[in-house]
Every structure is written in structure tokens, then in C-alpha cells.
Amino acid sequence: MDRGAIRRWLALGTATLTASGLLALAAPGAQAAAPTRCQGREVKTLAFSTGVTHVYRQNGYVCALTVTRRPGVAVTMSVSVQARGGRPVVDKGRYRYQAGPITVHAGHRCVKVTGAVGNGSVRTGWILC
Structure with a gap:
């Protein structure tokens, strides 16, 4: 094989690897799914008539998610966490299973946590101080 043939084979191999990598990224489901759970230790379970809000803590981070009692039925849900002195971080929308997680x-610092599913909701005062 001469140098030109080797270069063509290398170019073809590089192009093939690049194309396969791009196809893998563009394929449906190739992106990582959003996490459905929080990291850390569960420190609070806030139950209410239409759902449950779970609160987790790990290394100075607080994570929360709200789960409906009737999964599969799309309903307005929300979850919110506010650290004292900061603005609340909110996830609100129509979901079938859960709102969040938000971290x-x-x-x-203390935090306030709220959760809602349909007409039911829960709200804490300042907790985890």
C-alpha cells in the first residue's frame, strides 16, 4: 500500500467513526433521562390528600419532589424549595407521575418546601435549620 491509500483508509475510518458517533447522539432516547429521584437521605415526607412531597438532603443541597396518589392521570402539580435569603425554585406543570426533582x-440555611397536586397541597415553615 502506498501513502495515498493509507491516508484514504484513515480518512474513511475517521469519517465512519464520526458519523456513527453523531448518529448515536441524534438517536431517540440517546440523551440521559431526567432523574426521577433525589440524591441523599430522605429527611421529610410531607403527605397530603392528593400526593406526597419527599425532601432529601446531601452535602448542603436540598432536593424535593412531589408524587401524585393517582399516577397516570395528568394533573397540575408543583414542588418548590426556597433557601432562607434566596428565591424559591419551582417546578410546576401538568404531569402524570411527579413534579421535580428540584435541587x-x-x-x-433553613428551607421552605411546598408541594401540590390538583387541589391538595402542603407547605412547611422554615425547616432543616
Whole structure:
């Protein structure tokens, strides 16, 4: 094989690897799914008539998600976490299973957590101080 043939084979191999990598990224489901759980230790379970809000804590971060009691039926849900001195981080929309998870860096500050599914809701005062 001469140098020109080797270069053509290398170019073809590089093009093939690049194309296969791009196809893998563009394929449906290739992107990582959004997490459906929070990391850390569950520190609060806030039950209410239409759902449950779970609160987790790990390394100064607080994570929360709200789960419906009737999965599969799309309904307005929300979850919110606010660290003292900060603005609330909210996930609100029509979901079938859960709202969130949302994560806030709280450090050693207190947080307020709210959760809602349809007409039912729960709200804490300042917790995890």
C-alpha cells in the first residue's frame, strides 16, 4: 500500500467513526433521562390528600419532589424549595407521575418546601435549620 491509500483508509475510518458517533447522539432516547429521584437521605415526607412531597438532603443541597396518589392521570402539580435569603425554585406543570426533582444549595440555611397536586397541597415553615 502506498501513502495515498493509507491516508484514504484513515480518512474513511475517521469519517465512519464520526458519523456513527453523531448518529448515536441524534438517536431517540440517546440523551440521559431526567432523574426521577433525589440524591441523599430522605429527611421529610410531607403527605397530603392528593400526593406526597419527599425532601432529601446531601452535602448542603436540598432536593424535593412531589408524587401524585393517582399516577397516570395528568394533573397540575408543583414542588418548590426556597433557601432562607434566596428565591424559591419551582417546578410546576401538568404531569402524570411527579413534579421535580428540584435541587437547591442551602448550605446550613433553613428551607421552605411546598408541594401540590390538583387541589391538595402542603407547605412547611422554615425547616432543616
